[in-house]
Amino acid sequence: MISEDVMPAPSTSSIPHVPVDILRFNTCGSVDDGKSTLIGRLLYDSKSLMEDQIEALERSADITGGGQINLANLTDGLRAEREQGITIDVAYRYFATPRRKFIIADTPGHVQYTRNMVTGASNANLSIILVDARTGVIEQSRRHTAIAALLRIPHLVVAVNKMDLVGWSEARFLEIRAQFEEFLPRLDIKDVKFIPMSALNGDNVVDPSPHTPWYVGPTLLGHLETVHIASDWNLNGFRLPVQWVNRPNNPTDQSLHDFRGFSGQIAGGIVRTGQKVIAFPAGIVTTVKQIWTYDGVVTEAFCPQSVTLVLEHDIDISRGSMLVGLDHLPGSHSDLQAEVCWMHPRALQPGKKYYLKHTTHTVQVSVTEIVNRLNLATLDSDEGAAELAMNDIGEIRLRAAKPLVFDGYATNRLTGSFILIEQGTNATVAAGMLLPPREIVKPENGDYVI
Template sequence: MDILRFATAGSVDDGKSTLIGRLLYDSKAIFEDQLQAVERTSRARGTEYLDLSLLTDGLRAEREQGITIDVAYRYFATPRRKFIIADTPGHIQYTRNMVTGASTADLAIILIDARKGVLEQSRRHAFIASLLRVPHLVLAVNKMDLVDYSQERFEQIREEFTAFASKLNVTDLTFIPISALHGDNVVSRSENMPWYQGSSLLHHLENVHIASDRNLVDVRFPVQYVIRPQKATDPRFHDYRGYAGQVAGGVLKPGDEVLHLPSGLTTRIAAIDTYDGPVQEAFPPMSVTLRLEDDIDISRGDMICRPHNQPTVTQELDAMVCWMSDTTKLTPRAKFTIKHTTRTARVLVRDVQYRLNINTLHREESVGALGLNEIGRVTFRVTQPLFVDEYARNRATGGFILIDEATNATVGAGMIVDAR
């Protein structure tokens, strides 16, 4: 079974945590003691129903306020597929956490309250999902029970959001009317909305095609660790030297000719090892160990690729940056640590070209800095070469994070637009 990573997003009180709780509850993915704890807390809070949002809102502050603050990860499986859910916050001050949750997602569910329609935060999250190149977008129009399951209201929201999404880079957009509280169209089709002919949310999640979303053309293997057993008791491993990492692109097979960066030397793959033994091919997002036919000086942060299909080797980056720090701003001449694939270096901000107005998608020139939750285009100079692709081509080799050198806190996430 493959794994689908999906993130929920949307404005405050749109029902994201309740939706995930409903998915877990109706798919029988909750332990008995968890359910009992939720029942006790629901009674203590005086609610007349089982508050399924408590299954994901684990922080005490979240339960007290009835909101999501941090990104909550949950796991469940059906006979068809395994799922990793990132429940992201709706409040504007926690938009940075939404970036974190959606950065590795195959699909994003944006919830909209049927009574309120498309809000500013709904647009912001849809824009961020498109910026992060999340391949599949589902607009779940929630709380349909509070508008009498009105088809007219659903169609109004669909038309409004479709007009906004036409300005974004969204390749797959699906609309589903639901009621997370009552379970309409979440796991099973709803009898309250006979006018809706589509599938339920879970059925869509189980069947959405994600295999073609991976880049299987450009071979990219960032080296994470060199495995060289020091005290191998098994004679087979006396001369073992392997290069461990996660395949970021392409398909690797024993016998393939590969090129090592930064040296430019070529060799061939002797074998591909995994925890369960050797395999005959490796592809994203498998974690494997490569053994090569020739001894090459390879270390963490290096890249293995094809001789005639190489990433750009550069120290100049042009990127869209989501700024996540509430204590500092992104300003020209500022210095940070950049973490790109498995390579870490120092970086200098050369220029903040413009900031994006997320509501209008217009560029605001001459801003000089980026503040918390703001997104803009920035140019950087790196102290050592990085092996990069444009983010639109490969999310793994086109993305990076910025780290404050003083506090070691992650302060920004970037997507490479142009590698010079």
């Protein structure tokens, strides 16, 4: 809670609006780490809040907050949540600075943390892990960091919050940093930034704090604006999962009469006119004749653009097929191994059939084995788990009714991920990350000529 009179009046000057790209990030912390306050502070101090939003905050302050504005009310959106003082699921917030547009996935830290965090973080470029400076690293911090590592989120920020309550002690900040560094080497995370702050008072969130002369790094917003994200997409190995076959069948326009295009979003790599591609599952090599877009024919397109490809040969291709470049080939297997996060109250049952949706391809699978379950508290893998319950993460083996053309998740998020859907209820029950294929397809065997 902060009183209204300490808040600076929003500036009336307009900010030139030319963001150059989008950074998606999520925030994780346990219930009282000040997560909603941090987001409220980011929005407020970056002048992203409007007068009617501030008015609404003031109205709710009069009713529930004894006249004090609560920045957390900005994100705790639904009435049901405000009454219970919790955050349901994932809420998305948007703001922009002249440098970037930001999409925040605000994921709550209470019981269903794993499921919610996976939902909010799956598309993130960056995760913010909040830690209360008084308590330091707790089990939740390790869990959140482990999930971020599992999802291969490229960048991590550890926001050491409530520094005002530990007297802005550099020693305490370094202590917490050391606590993290004890377990970080066990996780595959390349880029971690530690920032001391007070979200409540706004120190080091948007504006540099006068209380941390010993901290020479950027503020949180400064870091969000400048962290390098251009390489977060995979440009190696062309992949186009076919979403929709584009057949105009136009009886009057002669040029469209024979048009047959394959529409989809490029899930990896670059495609050029004249390039050879393999069409799976047919396994036939053909050539890209034309890259069609509404804005005109182009000679080159790249991930994650949406395009329509016209091919040289008439091959049996439909939704769920995958067009693949000849370099960096994928695997093609029915027996799969993956790490999954279980997201449903009904636990995973080995032997039960599920639908698996991978790219644009949905197949039936059955789970043949639970290899292990990750103990998020110790970061060890427990073998011989009988089931995976809601919020559990574990490694499983699956058998699919048809082969999947895929990459390991570590290589390509889009062609290495899947969801499991329960038959009957159609509930989404799991998020899966495929382990690298045992072997890649080998076109030189001659299996792939037309």
